Amino acid sequence: MMHKDFLPPGLTPDEENLRLRAIVAALMDRSERGQSPSRPVGQLQHVVALEQQVRSRTRDLAETLDKLRIANSRLSQAERMAVRARNILTDALEAMREGFALFDAQDMLVMWNSRFCAGLPDLRRRIGAGLSFRDYVRLVSESPYLHLPDGQTRAAWVAQRLESHRRKNVNFIVPLRDDQWLQVSEQRMPSGGTAVTQTDVTAMVRNEREERAKLLDEQAQMVRATLDHIDQGVAMFDAKARLAGWNRRLRDMFLPPVELLAIGTPFASILDDLARRRQLGQGRVPQMLMQWVQGPPHRPPLSLEITQDDGTILHLSAQAMPDRGFVMSLTDMTKERGAIAELHRLNETLEARVRERTLELESARDLAERANTSKSRFVASASHDLLQPLNAAKLFLGSLSTTPLDAGQARLTERIRSAFGSVEQILGALLDISKFDIGAARAKPEPIALGQLLDRLREEFTPIAQAKGLRLVVVPSSAVVHSDAVYLKRILQNLLSNAIRYTSTGRVVVGVRNQGATLRLQVWDTGPGIPPDKQSEIFQEFTRLAPSACTGMGLGLAIVEQASALLGHPLELRSTMGKGTVFSLTVPRSDMAVPTLADAATGPDAARSPLDDLLVLVVENDAGVRAAMMEVLEHWGASPLEAANLAQADQQVAELGVSPDIILADFLLDNGEDGIEVVAQLRSRYGTIPAILITANHSQDLAQRAQAAGMMVMTKPVALRRLKRVLQQAMPSRALPDSGTDTAPQTGDYSYWLHMSPR
Known part of the structure; x- marks a missing residue:
């Protein structure tokens, strides 16, 4: 039997000690009683084995007792710490x-x-x-x-x-x-x-209660001081209509007996005293006041006007309070009413002065309008006088450029041409502004093919953009819009010119966006952008964002804005600093077809472009302009005839015996003649002859009169390339007097089509 049978697990050290002692005692007793001389060796061995077991169990018991002492020590320490923590917590709570x-x-x-x-x-x-x-x-x-x-x-x-x-x-x-x-x-x-x-x-x-009481007391004193310093008489009554407070102004206004101005005086007593002393004027004021005071708690405010016997006017206001009391205030309105009466009198006088001043201003306005009209007419007249020699100079330059020139002369000629072009642009802008100023601008909406217009803009501005190192992109479009051809082209020209002028690097894009019944013509650039605070100023006349860096007079965008308003085409501007600007013009679509250049160039002579043997009659009273035009036409291969008036033109045609193929007539001639009448007289004698009216007059009335007469209008200084194209268009019509066919004027692009009146 093993020792574990005597000492089962789960015994405490004390129990194990007791059992071991009992086992040792039993073994010792058995050893003493069982000794015999016959078996001494076996007993001795048994005793030795038992002694070894006792030593082993004693050693184990000692180790167990040591562990128990350590555990008890730790438990005692934990209990002491817990007691200490509880005491600290208790002390903290007590503190x-x-x-x-x-x-x-x-x-x-x-x-x-x-x-x-x-x-x-x-x-x-x-x-x-x-x-x-x-x-x-x-x-x-x-x-x-x-x-x-x-x-x-x-x-x-x-x-x-x-x-x-x-x-x-x-x-x-x-x-x-x-x-x-x-x-x-x-x-x-x-x-x-x-x-x-x-x-x-x-x-x-x-x-807090003391502070509140103190505050309420201070507020009461402040209310009392405020009431004593206002210009109104104030009386406060409690819920039982007894006097609860008043100010000094009330006492000064009515001078009541001292015994009435006391806390608790009934309202009826005060009202009787005021009525007896006729302080409330005449009428039913006392009865109305008493009815209001005896009314329901939530009665509406009362407002009365009292006129005392001495003429003093008082305004009485009564207001119910939430505690069922009420407040009455009286204001002396005598001075205010006198001031109102005086104000009425002054108003009547002022109205008379205003009427007089209005008449003066209307007269000044009329004078200013007449001066503005005179200014605009002066600008138009001066521009006309300047355009005459400018036109002659351009014609001579055109003729000069066709003659053999060395490199220096060619550069000088080109610089002169550029200078004259700048002068022409400035004069054109001044004329446009003057027409808008005097209200002479008239729009003639008609179907316009955007493709032809965009092609001409590409041809016109591509060299300018390339000279600045810019890329000009004009997106093609086959759309047709309803607008005025002249003003629409001028708007796009000014926007393009402005974009190229202010863009240093990158590109300029012209495109069309579809918006259903309308189209948006847009001009984009990669310029520096326009500051938000300057976006409204750029449309003012003679305004430039960078005057030192750009040429021009700052009239382009002013013309764009006024022309857009005249046409009824909304104009929008979006700009981002450092990225660029886009101008958008909204134009209505047109369902009508517009004849194209290819449609007009069909026929047996469509491929013929030279002006050889084209008989051109030039009617111009300025000898210099006439000589320059003759030289240009001769260089182009045409056969020009010159005349200064109707008599000379009639003589030239009669002597030649052949009607001219086309007439180029100035509008203002000598002795009161004008080009439209001259052409009409020549047509009456020699049949329908295509005619172009060349004039420095840019008025819409003249353009309408020329169109009614079947004449095309070209303004001075004449664009020679455009004139040459128009003359080429007139080549197939030389046989009109004998053809017997009726050719009615066509509407559309005046840059390409020659207008002729029907027979």
């Missing part, structure tokens, strides 16, 4: 100025300090560990030291207190007897328990 209690997750009281429920001394002996929170609230509600507000029962307070305990955090004030106040705070802990803190706030509540 708190507030009362503190801790309820566990089952709402049982486990810890509290001596200040807990200090304001309820009858509860201190009844509080103990294991007290439930519900019993704690019940004990508080039964305490005679709890002072509940009027109308609140103790049972209702208990229900409210338990209801608030369900929230995690709660703070409230508990009133106690003898004007004591206790603030209770509850904080739910993560373990589920509740920490309750009670703070005596009696001093704080009393101080």
